[in-house]
Amino acid sequence: MKVHPILEEKLRIFLNECKKQGIEVGITSTFRSLKEQQALYLQGRVSLEEVNKVRKSAGLRPITQVENRIVTYLKESPHNYGLAFDFVPLRDGKPVWNDNALWERCAKIIRKLNLDWGGDWKDFVDKPHVQVKNWQSYKTVAKIYFEEMEKSQKL
Numbered sequence: 001m002k003v004h005p006i007l008e009e010k011l012r013i014f015l016n017e018c019k020k021q022g023i024e025v026g027i028t029s030t031f032r033s034l035k036e037q038q039a040l041y042l043q044g045r046v047s048l049e050e051v052n053k054v055r056k057s058a059g060l061r062p063i064t065q066v067e068n069r070i071v072t073y074l075k076e077s078p079h080n081y082g083l084a085f086d087f088v089p090l091r092d093g094k095p096v097w098n099d100n101a102l103w104e105r106c107a108k109i110i111r112k113l114n115l116d117w118g119g120d121w122k123d124f125v126d127k128p129h130v131q132v133k134n135w136q137s138y139k140t141v142a143k144i145y146f147e148e149m150e151k152s153q154k155l
């Protein structure tokens, strides 16, 4: 799980609290490179061939024609700075997308941690999505953090 330290602790508490309440959750996405974001943004907007060219350079598997549909409206997202994660409640290890009461129990924990939940948004509801409040103000420090981390991994 790759997230910025300011989110890491809260993510840990979220997972612990879910466990305590007997809610099983899976984390489906954390850090996403800008290249990956670009590839996702192109989906449903350009030809399959072009999408897969960019996906390949981002280290992603190619997609099929049916998968070439719009999956994001953002050219930049808090995921690109490790300031967001996506999750889904599970039952017997399987994702449960349509149990509103279950999502709401998770949301209560998220709000207590002073994080923004995508399920509270009015224009584009994104229930799996959780992000740091005012994430834009942490962009610069987060960018430096991940660049430094990448450098030290190459050493």
Ligand SMILES: [Zn+2]
Pocket (backbone or CB within 6 Å): 029, 079, 084, 085, 086, 128, 129, 130
């Ligand atoms: Zn997300």
